Amino acid sequence: QVQLVESGGGLVQAGGSLRLSCAASGRTFSSSVMAWFRQAPGKEREFVARVNWSSGSTNYADSVKGRFTISRDTAKNAVFLQMNSLKPEDTAVYYCAAGSYLTTSNPRLVDYWGQGTQVTVSS
Numbered sequence: 001q002v003q004l005v006e007s008g009g010g011l012v013q014a015g016g017s018l019r020l021s022c023a024a025s026g027r028t029f030s031s032s033v034m035a036w037f038r039q040a041p042g043k044e045r046e047f048v049a050r051v052n053w054s055s056g057s058t059n060y061a062d063s064v065k066g067r068f069t070i071s072r073d074t075a076k077n078a079v080f081l082q083m084n085s086l087k088p089e090d091t092a093v094y095y096c097a098a099g100s101y102l103t104t105s106n107p108r109l110v111d112y113w114g115q116g117t118q119v120t121v122s123s
Contacts (some may be wrong), residue, residue, distance in 0.1 A: 001026045001112070002009075002024060002025070002026045002027055002030065002031055002111070002112040002113055003024070003025045003112075003113075004022055004024055004029055004096045004097070004098060004113065005021065005022065005023045005025075005027045005083070005096075005114055005115070006020060006021065006022050006094065006095070006096045006114045006116060006117040007020070007021050007048045007078070007117060008020040008021050008023075008117060009094060009117030009118045009119045010118075010119070010120070011120045012086055012119075012120070012121055012122070012123075013121070013122050014088055014112050014122065014123050015123055016086050016121070017036075017082070017084045017085075017086065017087060018083045018086065018119060019073035019080060019081070019082050019083070020036070020080065020081040020083070020117060020119075021036070021077040021078060021079075021080050022034065022078060022080070022081075022096030022114060023076075023077065023078050024035075024077045024078065024079070024098060025077065025095075028098070029055075031049055031053070031054065031098035031099055031100070031111065031112065032052060032053055032054070032099075032100050032101065033050050033051065033098070033099060033100055033103075033104045034050065034051055034053060034070075034079040034096065034097070035047065035048070035049065035050035035051075035053055035070075035096075035097045035099070035104040035108055035110075036048040036049050036050070036070060036079075036081045036094055036095065036097070036100075037094070037095045037097055037110070038090075038092035038093065038095065038119075039092055039093050039095070039116075040091060040092040040093075040095060041090075041105075043092075044107070045057075045088060045095070045107040046061065046082070046103070046107070047061050047070065047101060047104070047106075048060070048061050048063065048064055048094070049068055049069075049070040049081060050056065050070065050073045050101075050104050050116070051058065051070045051071065051072050052101075053072060053074060053078060054074075056071075056072065057117055058070050064083075066118075067082060067083065067084050067085045067086075068082065068083050068084070069082040069084075070079070070082075072095060074108055075084075077108040079096060083119070084103050085094065086121045087121060088093075088121045088122065088123045089121075090119060090121050091119060091120050091121050092118075093108075093116040093117065093118050093119075093120060094116065094117050094118075094119050095113055095114055095116045096114035097110045097111075097112065097113055097114070098111060099111035099112065100105060
């Protein structure tokens with residue numbers, strides 16, 4: 001089992017920044033990829049970004065490219081999502097996820113989820 005705990009959400013004005021953190025514990029070696037997803041009210045959960053634990057290679061959803069940056073600290077078993085130039089449409093509950101490249105490609109396949117952290121961007 002892998003346990004994931006997110007933090008760093010909150011309320012911010014459009015154009016502002018937030019940094020989300022995800023602390024991983026347990027059998028973290030079983031997951032090669034860490035990712036962030038988000039779910040807005042009335043919408044399906046969607047992929048935001050992911051990072052490979054060992055190589056550090058990253059992928060982003062088109063909607064956040066150039067604004068969000070995912071990173072990891074392997075020594076601390078932590079993953080971060082730096083969100084800049086936030087827009088009201090970024091408002092959602094953000095979830096940390098762990099798994100493989102395949103399972104983090106689809107929210108229905110994700111192996112492990114955190115409890116989520118609310119991000120609200122006011123206009």
